[in-house]
Amino acid sequence: MSCDHLDLALASGLDLLGPDEAREFALHLPGCPACRAEVETSRLLLDALAFSAAAPAPRPALRRAILRRAQASRWRLPGPVAAVLLVALFCAALWLGATRFPVLPAVTRTASGYIIASLDPTARSPHAKGEVMLLPEAGHILVMADGLAPLRAGRVYEAWLLTRGGAHALGPLHLDGWGYAWLHARVPPGAFRGLLVSVEPARPGPGPSGSTVLATSGDAK
């Protein structure tokens, strides 16, 4: 793909265009796939330059908070328990059967094969946010959420894997006491078609029965 305006794409990322050029390019951009791709490539370049920065570190308090949190959550899922949990999840997941990995509209697929999908809030939990990271070939899935309200005793936030066959419980999210919640599980390659998180009893039924608080969506990323 090529276009006479490609040289403007790079400059637009840093507001280096004059007013006339900027106006012309703004009109041109929506209809030109080549320039759109070039603008994003340029943005990637600028993002990478920023990422490479020998920039000042964020506040020292942030470092302490993050490392303290990591230390605190380190023991929440001891190795043997995790192993048993993963084996159990893997066996349960095998039961689901593998399906071909679909093209999901709300995901980013990285060059190295990771899938990252956003979890969008519902009306039940408007301040929540979350993300699913998946390594499809290895069958690892990580669910992360933030902004979930505390639950009354006996209730959990349950993650459900959506497959062609329906919703299957992955397990409750672990709350780390800092407002974050997460779950690491194994799923069979190709089984992932989406994910939702709902409020459930501590021993959930065969499918989601409570309010959904987060879900993957068709919102493009």
Place this chain on the structure above:
Amino acid sequence: MQEADLPRRLARGDARALAELYDRFAPGVFSLALRRLEDAGAAEEVVQDVFFKIWHGRALFDATRGDLPAWIFAIARNTVYDQLRRRLRQSRLSEAQAAMLDLFATSGFEALEHLMAQEHIAELLAALTPEQRDLVRLVCVDGRTVAEAASLLSTPLGTAKSRLRAALARLRQTLATEVRAQ
């Protein structure tokens, strides 16, 4: 720091490995987030989210698929643009940010991300003239405006703009050459 050992130590749940990763990458994550979100508080939130994902997602890192910096860069970038998506839902997005998000949604940037390891950026910068490199550092890395950079370098604004434009074109060209060579 035994760099090659970091992924293994991270996988083992060694919090010191996370601390080392933090010291090395948090400034870059913060800088990237600040550039796109233009809000120091939001940028700190991104740093927090990114290191949370690195820590709890460590089992997902597969060294055979790419190096740690590229993985962290992908997570950081995704987290930043996710913030922008949330702002879009809350209608708190400027026109420029909305356009950026729209392009992020439609482009195939992933094919290039492995080129974005920090060491590689240093090599790209080395290909520029000293004047170009100073400008790129001030504007693209330190986050100064072109006018500020021009003033600091005692260069007329118009010259700084055209010099920066040429520098970016050169970086872009180098990148394209490398992608073609792969």
